Amino acid sequence: MTPLGCSGDLFDAPGATTPLAPQALLLHGFALDLEADLGEWIGAIAARSPFRHMQTPGGQRMSVAMTSCGAAGWISDARGYRYEALDPCRGEPWPPLPELFSALARRAATTAGFAGFDPDACLINRYQSGARMSLHQDRDERDLAQPIVSVSLGLTATFLFGGARRSDRPVRVPLRSGDVVVWGGVSRLAHHGVGPVAAGAHPRFGQYRFNLTFRRAR
Ligand code: MD3
Ligand code: FE
Numbered sequence: 001m002t003p004l005g006c007s008g009d010l011f012d013a014p015g016a017t018t019p020l021a022p023q024a025l026l027l028h029g030f031a032l033d034l035e036a037d038l039g040e041w042i043g044a045i046a047a048r049s050p051f052r053h054m055q056t057p058g059g060q061r062m063s064v065a066m067t068s069c070g071a072a073g074w075i076s077d078a079r080g081y082r083y084e085a086l087d088p089c090r091g092e093p094w095p096p097l098p099e100l101f102s103a104l105a106r107r108a109a110t111t112a113g114f115a116g117f118d119p120d121a122c123l124i125n126r127y128q129s130g131a132r133m134s135l136h137q138d139r140d141e142r143d144l145a146q147p148i149v150s151v152s153l154g155l156t157a158t159f160l161f162g163g164a165r166r167s168d169r170p171v172r173v174p175l176r177s178g179d180v181v182v183w184g185g186v187s188r189l190a191h192h193g194v195g196p197v198a199a200g201a202h203p204r205f206g207q208y209r210f211n212l213t214f215r216r217a218r
Contacts, residue, residue, distance in 0.1 A: 012028045012176075013028060013029070014028055014029025014030075014032055014178070015028065015029065016028045016029075018173075020161055020171070020173060020181070020187075021161065021186075021187045021190065022185070022186050022187060023112075023113075023147075023183070023184050023185035023186050023187045023188075024161070024181065024182070024183045024184075024187035024190070025111075025112040025113075025181065025182050026173065026175075026179060026180075026181050027108060027111060027112070027179070027180040027181070027182070028176075028178075028179055029176075029178045029179065030108055030111070030178065030179070030180035031104060031108075031151050031153075031178045031179075031180050032177070032178030034100065034104060035153060035177060035178060035204055036204065037100055038100070038101075038104075038151070038153060038212070039153065039204060039205065041098050041100065041101065042124060042153075042210060042212075044095070045067060045069045045095045045124065046067055046124075048095045049067045049068065049069070049073075049087045049089065049090065049094055049095055050067060050089065051065035051066060051067050051124075051126050052065060052066065052067065052089060053065050053066075054066060054075060054076040054077065055076065055077055055078060056076055057076065057077070057078060057079070057080050057081070059078065062076065062133075063127075063128075063130065063131040063132055063133075064125045064126065064127055064131050064132075064133055064194075065125075065126040065128075065131075066123060066124065066125055066126070067087075067094075067124050067126075068087070068094045068121060068122060068123050068124060069094050069095040069096060069097050069098070069101070069122050069124070070094060070096070070097040070119065070120050070121040070122050070217075071085065071093075071094075071097075071120045071121065071217075071218070072084065072085060072094075072120055072121040072217040072218055073085075073087060073094040073121060073123070074121065074123045074140065074215075074217070075088060081140050082140060083121060083140060083141075083217040083218065097119065097120070097121075097122055101119075101122055101212070101214070102118075102119055102214075104149075104151065104180075105117065105119050105122075105149040105151075105214035106118070106119075108149045108151075108180045108182055109147055109149055109182055109184075111182070112147070112182035112184070113184075114146075114147040114182060114184050117146060117147055117149070117214075117216065118216060119149070119214035119215055119216055120215075120216055120217055120218055121214070121215045121216070121217040121218075122212055122213065122214050122215070123212070123213045123215065124210060124211070124212055125210065125211040125212075125213070126208055126209070126210055127155070127157065127194070127197040127208065127209040127210075127211070128197070128207060128208060129196075129197055129198060129199035129200070129207065130196050130197065130199075131196070131197055131209075132193070132194055132195055132196040132197070133193045133194040134193050135160060135162055135166055135170065135191045135192065135193040136191065136192070136193060137189050137190070137191055137192075138188075138189075138213075138215075139189060140217070141215050141216060141217050142216075142217065142218055143216055144188050144189065145184075145185075145188075146184070146215070146216035147182050147183055147184030147185075147188065148182075148183045148184070148188070148213055148214065148215055149180065149181070149182050149183075149213070149214040150175075150180065150181045150182075150183070150211060150212070150213050150214075151179075151180050151211065151212040151213075151214075152175040152176065152177060152178070152179045152180075152181075152209065152210075152211050153177050153178070153204075153205055153209070153210040153211070153212070154177055154202040154204070154205030154206070154208045154209045154210050155177075155197055155198070155200045155202050155205065155207070155208060155209040156174050156175065156176045156177070156200075156209070157174070157175050157194050157195065157197050157209050157211075158172050158173070158174055158175075158194070158195035159172070159173045159174070159175045159181075159192065159193075159194055159195075160172060160192060160193040160194065160195060161173060161190065161192050162190060162191035162192060162193075163190060163191065164189065164190065164191075165191070166191050168191065170191070170192075170193070172195070175211075177202060177204075177205065194211075197209050
């Protein structure tokens with residue numbers, strides 16, 4: 001384990017782990033060998049349930065484009081944030097969670113000490129240059145004892161990891177393609193966000209950063 005603040009070329013090689021906070025563990029390159037398959041699946045899911053820019057309850061267009069797969073998908077609109085069984089773009093269920101996705105999420109959760117995690121929702125975030133996510137908590141899931149597993153693909157982003165209060169000064173952590181983070185326990189309600197993604201070209205994912213978050217929504 002490498003303490004936070006010591007991540008450099010020497011320490012963030014695939015296979016290394018960095019604790020970001022108690023019960024928040026960064027698994028460097030954990031999904032690197034699955035990049036190609038994950039990319040194929042994202043394309044197949046988006047062909048059914050396209051990426052869309054949702055509206056915040058306050059009426060702002062989110063800069064991140066989103067879609068989902070699994071029994072429940074996260075949505076935001078004028079009525080608020082929630083999980084829905086049907087994709088509102090189509091009035092049909094979200095594409096199923098590929099076995100590759102759930103197996104990866106379970107393996108990462110087990111590695112981080114959360115054996116038994118069984119996700120029913122995967123939110124897929126797509127960032128173009130300039131897209132960002134402001135500090136927030138994830139609290140729309142029924143059982144907050146269940147962790148969240150996050151998989152980053154494509155362009156690097158600066159992850160902002162705050163504390164229990166939104167005003168706590170966030171720690172900045174680069175998330176690279178193939179990195180996986182597991183958040184649970186005392187870190188489950190920590191504030192977090194993503195700084196504006198810089199323009200670039202990833203060899204496999206081009207001008208995008210994708211983030212998959214696996215959740216137990218219901
Ligand atoms: C820490 N996504 O979709 S993933 C989100 O990179 C979200 O797209 C970001 O925040 C992204 O809600 C960050 C990392 C993450 C996800 C959930 C968390 C960190 C978390 C829940 C609690 C604490
Ligand atoms: Fe979040």
